[in-house]
Amino acid sequence: MANLNQHNMNSTNHSWRNFKNGVMQTLTFVCAILVITPLVLVFYHLLWQGFTSINLDFFTQLPKPTGETGGGIGNAIVGTFVLLGEAALLGVPVGVLGGVYLSEYGTTKLNWWIRFTADILNGVPSITWGIVVYALLVVPMHGFSALAGGVVLGMMMIPLVMRTTEEILQLVPNGYREAALALGVVKWRTIVQIVIPAALKGIITCVLLALARIAGETAPLMFTALGNQYWSQKLTDPMAALPLQIFNYAISPYDDWHRQAWAGALILLLLVLSINVGVRFLTRDRSRQRNN
Amino acid sequence: MNTARKRYGDTVFRCLTLLMALSIFALVALIGIELFEGSGKSMHKFGWHFLVSSVWDPIAEEYGALPFIFGTLVSSAIALIIAVPISIATAVYLTELAPRVVSQLLTMFIELLAAVPSVILGLWGVFVMVPWLRDHLFPWLQNHLGFLPLFQGPIYGVSMFAGGIIVAIMIIPIITSVSREILQSVPKLQREAAYALGATRWEVTRISVLSYAKKGLFGAVILGLGRALGETMAVTMVIGNSPQIVKSLFAPGYTLSSVIANEFNEATGSLYPSALFEMGLVLLGVTVLVNALAQLLLTTFAGPNVKPQN
Structure with missing residues (x-):
């Protein structure tokens, strides 16, 4: 190829190749910009449309009846946090302990199957979870309830938390485990007192990310928590939630409700994004410590 | 003791x-x-015919899933056509071409986009994207590509096409971040070999990175397809919710997941909910198969960064 006679031809070829290189670099850069454009647009419109509707009433008041303007979605904001709390009660212990099994015990083959199935469960459409829990809890209990809403979100958390906990626990150096075992500490105490505390920050990160993910879930709540125009008194009552309220307001024909949907969406997005960004700072700290 | x-x-x-x-x-x-x-009742009454019948008539108690299966497949196909080239190009830019700081910043933004709840994208879709499509993009497409049956017919805004676009926005972050991990796991040696032969950056990417990572990237795309098939809220809000099978992408459509979202709470009697349960079963079957394929592709693509199992 490096024949002297071909020198001229090679140099035109060379500039063509450089040109192609430049074109592809530009093209991929444009694609990268295209990808984040929706995020910027969504955020811009939410701020523009939602910000002016946010005031103290919005956080503390109940929705006003159709036709009256004003009011708030206090019950939906509280409802979302109650549902997340219930979900965490179910999803965190099961997910974390399952992750411990995958990382610390188990046989290669069984663990492969559990991982594989958990990954598939993560891909099950959220609406499917909704009708499953409707059949499981709402029908036997003769009514929609906050309990069913918490259970469906908790079930969705289990495979998420399990997989990420496992990955975090595997980052704990094996030397920790070996040192404890060499001192005669039994395995379960090694795990509970050495391995889990070493990975605690990471586990909390996973749990928060899982909560941020399910906080925006709407479809599974439609057939379980249902939504509620009032404050829910008991866990067996239907309960309002932010995503549900946003959806109901968005598809309604009233301008005032559209306005509130934008404001609600802004609150929900800020909640979800602040967890995501906050967690990033937590993990940045951790990787820095590990490097030192 | x-x-x-x-x-x-x-x-x-x-x-x-x-x-x-x-x-x-x-x-x-x-x-x-x-x-x-x-779905027992519906299965008993309609049998396999449920999957190929296009009648949806709650009053006459006749239910068929075909228009919904059609809508799910078409909206997912549109989404993939839009999302795949953009996502893979972005992943290439992030791993091979971008300066480190830019790459980190963009990666963070993409992960944040992945975190935006579906219902919020739907809200934005209904009030911002759909009017823009109706007034600008769709008329433009009709003027220039109107000879294709795909771009004929009246423009409402809410449409199969709008559904496809919103699903594309939802799956782009997933395909991009999985592809990025795949590309990062391509061994350095592969790249160095191509550089040593005098290849340009793009040639290195094409010859040694993309061809090496083919299988993994395919897995990433299939994973995106799995998400696209099950996407519910955003699609429900922009697709128009009308069970019909037509050629035009500007016509409203309906998907398996959105019919469940819209009609489940209003389904009276015993056959109606049962038909919706069967829709859920169809949706579950398809997404499980697609996700299983994606996981197999991704786990068998064993780059050096893929953790060995114990």
Whole structure:
């Protein structure tokens, strides 16, 4: 190829190749910009449309009846946090302990199957979870309830938390485990007192990310928590939630409700994004410590 | 005695964690059984005909899933056509071409986009994207590509095309971040070999990175398809919700997941909900198959960064 006679031809070829290189670099850069454009647009419109509707009433008041303007979605904001709390009660212990099994015990083959199935469960459409829990809890209990809403979100958390906990626990150096075992500490105490505390920050990160993910879930709540125009008194009552309220307001024909949907969406997005960004700072700290 | 107690504690803890890990299988069984039981009546009445019938008439109690299966497939196909080139190009830019700081910043933004709840994208879709499509993009497409049946017919804004675009926005972050991981796991040596032969950056990417990572990238795309098929809220809000099979992408459509979202709470009698359960079962079957394929592709693409199992 490096024949002297071909020198001229090679140099035109060379500039063509450089040109192609430049074109592809530009093209991929444009694609990268295209990808984040929706995020910027969504955020811009939410701020523009939602910000002016946010005031103290919005956080503390109940929705006003159709036709009256004003009011708030206090019950939906509280409802979302109650549902997340219930979900965490179910999803965190099961997910974390399952992750411990995958990382610390188990046989290669069984663990492969559990991982594989958990990954598939993560891909099950959220609406499917909704009708499953409707059949499981709402029908036997003769009514929609906050309990069913918490259970469906908790079930969705289990495979998420399990997989990420496992990955975090595997980052704990094996030397920790070996040192404890060499001192005669039994395995379960090694795990509970050495391995889990070493990975605690990471586990909390996973749990928060899982909560941020399910906080925006709407479809599974439609057939379980249902939504509620009032404050829910008991866990067996239907309960309002932010995503549900946003959806109901968005598809309604009233301008005032559209306005509130934008404001609600802004609150929900800020909640979800602040967890995501906050967690990033937590993990940045951790990787820095590990490097030192 | 002390050792015996210690061993006892170990067994208990091991069994406890095993039980929790096995709950994954219990969840799968639960989903399968509940959906299967729920759809019993509909299965009994319509049999396999349910999948190929396009009648949807709650008053006459006639139910067929074809228009919904069609809508799900078409909106997902549009989404993939838009999302795949953009996502893979972005992943290439992030791993091969971008300066480090830019790459980190963009990666963070993409992960944040992945975190935006579906219902919020739907809200934005209804009030911002759909009017823009109706007034600008769709008329433009009709003027320039109107000879294709795909771009003919009246423009409402809410449409199969709008549904496809919103799904594309939702799956782009997933395909991009999985592709990025795949590309990062391509061995450095592969790249260095191509550089040593005098290849340009793009040639290195094309020859040694993309061809090496083909299988993994395919897995990433299939994973995106799995998400696209099950996407519910955003699609429901922009697709128009009308069960019909037509050529035009500007016409409203309906998907399996959105019909469940819209009609489940209003479904009276016993056959109507049962038909919706069967839709859920169809949706579950398809997404499980697609996700299983994606996982197999991704786990068998064993780059050096893929953790060995124990």
